[in-house]
Amino acid sequence: MEKPIDLAVVGGGSTAVSFLAQFVAELDRADYGGALRVAVFEPLGEVGPGEPYARDLPTNLLNIPAGRMSAYAERRGDFLEWINSRGPEVLDRYGIHEPDAGAFLPRPLFGEYLADVWRKLCARAGELGIRIDRLRARVDGMALDPAGGRLRLETSAGEFQARRAVLCNGNLPTVSYAGLQGRKGYFNSPYPVADLVRRVGRDARVGIIGSSLSAIDAIVALKESGHAGPMLAVSRSGRLPAVRSTMAPPTPIVPPTAQEITALVRSPERGLTLEDLYAFLSERLAATGDALDLADILGYGGSPKEALGREIEASSTLPRSWQAIAISLNEAIEHAWRLMPDAERRRFHADWRALWMTRRATFPMVNAVKIKRYLDEGGLRIHAGNSGLDIHAAGDGFEIRLPGAQGGTAVHRVDFVVNATGMSTDVKASRDPLVQSLLARGIAKADPYGGFGLDFDTGCLLDAKGGVVENISVLGSLAVGTYFWTMSLDVNARLALEQARRMAGELSVAGVAA
Structure with a gap:
């Protein structure tokens, strides 16, 4: 039987790459000399970008300035340094001339950076004698071996044994408006927006569910690609995110400890x-x-x-x-x-x-000005639905019912509906096979505030009885109930560094067990 994987990383998006890059760097710093096998399970074609930073239209902008985007918690300028090292070719493809630390750059460009971080960390790992295998497979289940203390990963490529796993399996799709799933003209997510632009007719009537950052991406992508039909964005509050100030604070802000x-x-x-x-x-x-x-x-x-x-x-x-x-x-x-x-x-x-x-969750001025223009021109309307929002299929399209101004109901007919309510962190409602497997087997439990219940100090799963599952830890959106703001790249990079240091320290002291 093949030797078990020492570390299985489930997912190959930004959080996984951040963890692995910092993990390899910590082992490098510690002059680690043992044999180590790492396997990364990622069903998408490319490791690094994941879905948030995948190849897509350049209208998808980062909501964090370029100078603070990085896979490394302690090297906040790494993305900007990477851009400057690439020369004009990479910038020309995105129509960028002289990026500065305060620029809000296209998300696919950051995806290219993450793919390069992945390539470099793999190369450095090879020099250290660390074997990193990438498996283009989906992990559908996980089980514990009580006797051997190992994990069994059930994947689309077969079963694998592992000593430890880090779950970086990304955002769960929204579970709202499940009744519209599979309906022609319904998009359960705006991404990739390139697909949205390709499939939605230029003059079609479009309904956007939500008015947050994902909704803004969908609206801007369609409008900047020439969409001329009426567009209606609806959410409970009808509120857009705050606009990020273009002016620096009068005094530097020192983060609280x-x-x-x-x-x-x-x-x-x-x-x-x-x-x-x-x-x-x-x-x-x-x-x-x-x-x-x-x-x-x-x-x-x-x-x-x-x-x-x-x-x-x-x-x-x-x-x-x-x-x-x-x-x-x-x-x-x-x-x-x-x-x-x-x-x-x-x-x-x-x-x-x-x-x-x-x-x-602020958004950049460049998109705020565009949204204002669409509103002024009348091509976009934004309405609050409060608790009276109702969307259902009707004929060849959809009906959006909103509370009317005089107490009645306003009915809006649209041809397409785009669900831009964002990700879900409700693991109990999720249909994800791995999530269901962990809960059904008692290896994990739901946190009442989203994601899995975790041990705060280690990020490891809490099982159904509240015990710590010491060889399975979680990073990213499914750690939200424990760490709260895990939708932010810099928070996830910092939490990833903490786990990387802890694991690298354990390996450096004890080595890998036979």
């Missing part, structure tokens, strides 16, 4: 409250010299077009230091979440999470 967050807790019984965090962040805002403008922080009222106009004006003329302070929380945000008692977490999800998502 885990120790500073921990010090906010006045008593273990009370834990960290939302009021504690509010006071802390307000003090940090005051230190910048910016006034506490709740209208600006919480969002402007009025119609979506009016609110977006005010957003554009504010982000063109004000530093909006509150945005930089919110972003700086990325360095320690999981510690704030860990210290909140369950009652506070429930309060946050019930009262504040929707607002947090629209204000924290």
